[in-house]
Structures are given as C-alpha cells and as structure tokens.
Amino acid sequence: MLRALEIRDMLIIDRLELSFQPGLNVLTGETGAGKSIMLDSLGFVLGWRGRAELVRKGAKQGEVIAEFDLASDHPARDVLREAGLPEEDVLILRRVNSAEGRKTAWVNDRRVSGEVLRRLSDVLVELHGQQDDRGLLDPKQHRDLLDEYGKLGALRDAVRVAWRSVSDRRKARDVAAARQSELRAEEDFLRHSVGEFDALDPQPGEEAELDTRRRLMQGAERIRDDIARAAEALGGQGAEGAAGDALRWLEGVADKADGQLEEPMAALGRALVELDEAGQGVARCLETLTFNPLELEEAEERLFAIRALARKHDVMPDDLGGFADGLRAQLATLERGDEDMQALDDALNMAEQEFSQAADKLNAARLRAAQDLDRAVMTELAPLKMERAVFSTELRGAAPGPSGCDEVTFRVATNPGAPAGPLGKIASGGELSRFLLALKVCLTGTDAGVTMIFDEIDRGVGGATADAVGRRLAQLAAGGQVLVVTHSPQVAARGAHHWRVEKRVEGDETLSTVRPMQGTDRVDEIARMLSGERITPEARAAAHALMGE
Secondary structure (H helix, E strand, O other): OEEEEEEEEEOOEEEEEEEOOOEEEEEEOOOOOOHHHHHHHHHHHOOOOOOOOOEOOOOOEEEEEEEEEOOOOOOHHHHHHHOOOOOOOEEEEEEEEEOOOOEEEEEOOEEEOHHHHHHHHHHHEEEEEOOOOOOOOOHHHHHHHHHHHOOOHHHHHHHHHHHHHHHHHHHHHHHHHHHHHHHHHOHHHHHHHHHHHHHHOOOOOHHHHHHHHHHHHHHHHHHHHHHHHHHHHHOOOOHHHHHHHHHHHHHHHHHHOOOOOHHHHHHHHHHHHHHHHHHHHHHHHHHHOOOOHHHHHHHHHHHHHHHHHHHHHOOOHHHHHHHHHHHHHHHHHHHOHHHHHHHHHHHHHHHHHHHHHHHHHHHHHHHHHHHHHHHHHHHHHOOOOOOOOEEEEEEEEEEEEOOEEEEEEEEEEOOOOOOOEEHHHHOOHHHHHHHHHHHHHHHHHHOOOOEEEEEOOOOOOOHHHHHHHHHHHHHHHOOOEEEEEOOOHHHHOOOOEEEEEEEEEEOOEEEEEEEEOOHHHHHHHHHHHHHOOOOOHHHHHHHHHHOOO
C-alpha cells in the first residue's frame, strides 16, 4: 500500500508531501491544476517512461520519494530478494532527476537501476485510464488475468512442468542426433583407431619401462665384462673365499690369543655377510644383462610404436589406454545409435502426450473461466449504462509453450450487431473507461497488495452512470487501496479520503499544491464540482445528499 509521496521541484510542484490511507483516496481539482503531474511524478519514482523534462525551471534537480507498506507475503519481497536488496516492512523508493537529465534511483538507501524500479512497480501499483496500455488493455496480459480469475494456477503449473519435460527431452534428442551425425562422419577413423589400439594394447608405465630396458640392453655389452670380473673377485675364489679362510685360521688359534681375536673375528663375520649380499646383487645384475639379441629389437619396435601412437593422437604415452577407452565408448555409442534414438523418441512422444493432456485440461478450464468472466462483466456493465454492449473472452489456438496452447483476447462490441474487436480499439473514451472498471471489479480478487490508480476513468459519464462508477471504485477499495483522479462529484463523494489539487501564482511562477478536504471544505469542493465556482445552497445540499449525509 502506498503510504506517502514526497515531490520536490518537479514541473510546477516545488514541494509536496502527501500521506495516503487504505480505502478510496480521491484527488480533485480544476483542469491543469497539477493532478497529472502528481501521477507523472509517481510514475517517475516507479521507473516508468514518461516526460523527458520533469525538473522545475530554475531547480538543480527534481526528487520524488514514495513509501510503501509491505505485508509479509507481498510479492515485492521476491523482487527485493532477487535483486539482493534488504527486505523490510517499509519500502522506500527515491529517484532524482538532474537538470541535465541524469537519473539516479535508490531502494531503501541502496542504488538500483531503473529496471529494478520497474519490476517493483509491476507488483506495487496498477494504473488504469483511457491510455491503459500497461494494464487491462495489454493483450499480452489477458491470458494471465483469465488464469488468475479462474484460479487455474495448479493446472497452469502442471502445463509448465509438462512443457519443461518436453523441452528437456527434445533437447536431449537433438543433442543425441547431432552427436550421432558427428560419429557417423568419423566412423572410419574410429574403427581404424580402435583397431590400432586393440592390436598394440599399450599399458600405463610401459613406455618408461621399455625405455629403461632398451638403454640397459644397449649398454650391457660394454659393462658386462667388468661386472663379471667384479663377481669373480667377490666370489669363493676371490674376496669372499679369502675372508672365509682368514676367519677359519683365526678361529683355530683364538683360544690361545687371550680374547684378542674376538673383535677381528666379529668384523670378518660381518664382512662375509656384506660380501655375500654384494655378490648376490652383482649376480642378479649379470642375469639381467644376459638377453637374446632379438629382445633389443623387439623392445625398440614396441617403444617406437607406442611413442608414434601417442604423437598421432597428441596424448601422453601413459594416457593412451584411457584415450582408447574413450574411442571405444564413441564407437559403442555409434553402434547402438538406432536403439538409443528410438528410446529418446519414445520418451519425447510420451512427454508430448502428457503435455497435450495437461494443455487440454487447461484449455477446458479456461473456456469455463471465460464464460464465467463474460457473465460477470456483463452483469457489471448494466449498472454502468452499457447493458447493450457485449464483452467476450476469445480463446484461439497458439503455438505450444509453457502456458499451454491458447491465446486469450478480451473483445467488445459496443452495440448489438456491431462487429466485435479488441477492447482497446473498439470502445470510445467513456465506454472504454466503463469496460475497464467493470473488468477490474470482476478481476479484483486477483490483486495481491497492489495500489490501484484510476486516472479520470469516469471521463465522459455523469449522473447515475457516474454514481455507479463511484460505487464500484469504493467496492474495489474496500479490501485494499485505490487512488482516483476525478472530475465527477458522484465519484468524489464516495471517497474515504479527499484532496484538492490547486494552482497558485507567486511572482511570475505558477506552483501546484494539495490541500486535504474535510468537513465543510469537502462539502464545498463537491458542491463546486456540481455547480461551478459559485457554490449555492442547493449545490451544498446536493453534495450532502451525494455523501449520504
């Protein structure tokens, strides 16, 4: 709900502060007094596109501040969360326009873009008038309005879920088909490459192992003789044999040496153990150096084959096995392509059938809701002196999508036998106002905390029709907040809160101001609207009658 509006230096308003209330808020005043400027200023702070030059002549900048109360479940809170803005029970919008045309906006003291303001305005304020292209006259909104009127949210959600399933499965099928096409183009390459890998069967670490063995075999002839001589020097005919003989000789005389040989004998024992380990190691080395000359050739051939395959596919030798597995997987996908595509086609067909069933249910529900809405609007048109007009909700087939397969348009015929057409193109100014009001009365249950603004929607009507307009505006305001700019005394008399917009001249400057109307002031204002500038006792009596006093 709009709680307050503060305007500074905008067009002919120098400073204006207004506090609004729940219920029907009425603004009256002479033509040109500044009522439309107030709405332009409100639209400015809400991010609407309007007049290019709004700053009052001579001022450095114009500024508008709007304050809204938010219920705990108000949809504006979702917009705030998505924009990363703090959620509070009071929402303060502030926007400044410099004399050079530069615009800056804040929401609860956080800088925001005009787009964020417009997204907030969609859930905060609804403007209705004879140029109502943002609201009920916008055909793009009619389908959603019908769904909300018929409480079709659950059916619409089911259609949306079914459409998402269709989209996902169609995308999966298209991706698979494109992949199959790519694989078919590479089939010869895949089969040849997999054959190469299957024949060679490279193993992780094999390239390094082959390289080491190759180097060892290449150098074996040069080092084998020296290693053999070392083995002989360490063996029984060499150091190990000599050390063993020395130990036996010492053991034979140790008991006669008064213990002086114990330590040398222990050292010889340890030396024999080390000599034995050294001899075994050298012997093992000799065994590895003993090879068939064909082994070197075979090792080189396999090593070079592995390296060539790695270069061909631009991978490391140790990664050849994983790369081969990937090629085999692609080949397997290609070979079972028909089976996979059939499964994807079946899944897509099933999803399309489920979507079609959900869309048919929604279409049937929309047709019933359309009939109900048509009857409700026609009932409202009679008191508005349009009992001969016809309102209809037209459903036409549309391309399948997340909202089903229906296109919805509100159509009217202003007289029996006259051709029907879109609401905004057929009705004249006064007729259009009454159509919009009747439609809004029927759709009022769909609003969630939205402040409704009616800009001279009663233009062109008077008498009993204007009284019917006033009654319906009061009905709309009973459960929320309505602001109406009006020249009709019958409408003004229904207001719960009343302001008069006036112009004043200070020097050579014209300024606009607003005064609250209460008590006798309000009676006189309604009397003025009835009789003109000269307020007669009869006009005051008529004003009292209109106000139900």
